[in-house]
Amino acid sequence: MSDSIIEVHDLHKTYREGLFARKQVNALRGVTLEVPRGCIFGLLGPNGAGKTTLIKVMLGLVKRSSGSGNLLGRPLGDRMGRMKVGYLPEHHRFPRHLTGNAAMVYYGGLSGLSRREVLHKRPELLERVGLSKWGQTPVHKYSKGMQQRLGIAQALLHNPELLILDEPTDGVDPVGRADVRKLLKELQQEGTTIFLNSHQLQEIELVCDQAAILAAGRVQKLGTIEEITKHPNARIEFVLQGSLDDMQYALNFAETEPWQTDGDHLARVIVSAEDQNELNRCVDALRQKNIDILEMRRLRTTLEDAFLNIVSAETVE
Numbered sequence: 001m002s003d004s005i006i007e008v009h010d011l012h013k014t015y016r017e018g019l020f021a022r023k024q025v026n027a028l029r030g031v032t033l034e035v036p037r038g039c040i041f042g043l044l045g046p047n048g049a050g051k052t053t054l055i056k057v058m059l060g061l062v063k064r065s066s067g068s069g070n071l072l073g074r075p076l077g078d079r080m081g082r083m084k085v086g087y088l089p090e091h092h093r094f095p096r097h098l099t100g101n102a103a104m105v106y107y108g109g110l111s112g113l114s115r116r117e118v119l120h121k122r123p124e125l126l127e128r129v130g131l132s133k134w135g136q137t138p139v140h141k142y143s144k145g146m147q148q149r150l151g152i153a154q155a156l157l158h159n160p161e162l163l164i165l166d167e168p169t170d171g172v173d174p175v176g177r178a179d180v181r182k183l184l185k186e187l188q189q190e191g192t193t194i195f196l197n198s199h200q201l202q203e204i205e206l207v208c209d210q211a212a213i214l215a216a217g218r219v220q221k222l223g224t225i226e227e228i229t230k231h232p233n234a235r236i237e238f239v240l241q242g243s244l245d246d247m248q249y250a251l252n253f254a255e256t257e258p259w260q261t262d263g264d265h266l267a268r269v270i271v272s273a274e275d276q277n278e279l280n281r282c283v284d285a286l287r288q289k290n291i292d293i294l295e296m297r298r299l300r301t302t303l304e305d306a307f308l309n310i311v312s313a314e315t316v317e
């Protein structure tokens, strides 16, 4: 049996609107991806990329136009599969008059839990999300970060195997974001798989093991964060000490970016080395000239760079 918790294959979704449904929006145009059990998976994409549509199709809240897939081993939209999912929708709003405690009972009821079951689980969950002292307070007095944490607590009420969070840190300040990250890591350690849809690239980079970049309804890139941020041409940064003339002589065969030097004995230079042989050749040439290699590191692009490259390429096409 596959150990993927989500598998979707060639998913398409076309919304039809307007008079006689003449206007069509192709929100998903052949999405294929797999999410391994136990990982924190990030879905990234610009506005309108199709992220929320993908989540809704996975949950069966929106009907797909074509394609197939399964969620927790059940066909997409199947009720049994959905029962093991905790979901925090984008822009969710709690009824303003409810207290935190009452909101938990209300949402627990929507997940099919009895009041007794909710009362049993509620103290532990509110404690986990740092809201144990706020249960009696009306939700409209909560900050945005507190509301999101309460949203996560309600999504956890029925011990889901998979937690799907649509923009969980939207509008949350840096301290609140760090709290959410810590909570997600703890949940992962306890065996929960987390599917996170976020605009916050740095959040994804800090918390996710794997990610997909979605643009214009298609997966443009999929893999571990390391794979996504790997630079196509390996760039190695050297910090060198010794005679500047000798350094430049030693590396004259290599492709380098402009040198930065202190004008005396120290230099920082970035070398493009296609493979390990070329890197070894640089190191050998430097050492033959008695140059000290103080630092050597492989440069990576940030997730933001990777994202912008992919998204701008998609816009140009």
Ligand SMILES: Nc1ncnc2c1ncn2[C@@H]1O[C@H](COP(=O)(O)OP(=O)(O)OP(=O)(O)O)[C@@H](O)[C@H]1O
Pocket: 015, 016, 017, 025, 026, 027, 045, 046, 047, 048, 049, 050, 051, 052, 053, 054
């Ligand atoms: N119910 C709907 N009817 C018609 N078009 C829709 C509907 N829901 C979404 N769309 C369109 O489908 C496309 C994808 O929207 P979706 O909300 O899935 O994107 P998103 O990546 O989640 O965007 P955002 O980051 O802005 O929330 C957009 O062009 C959007 O306008």
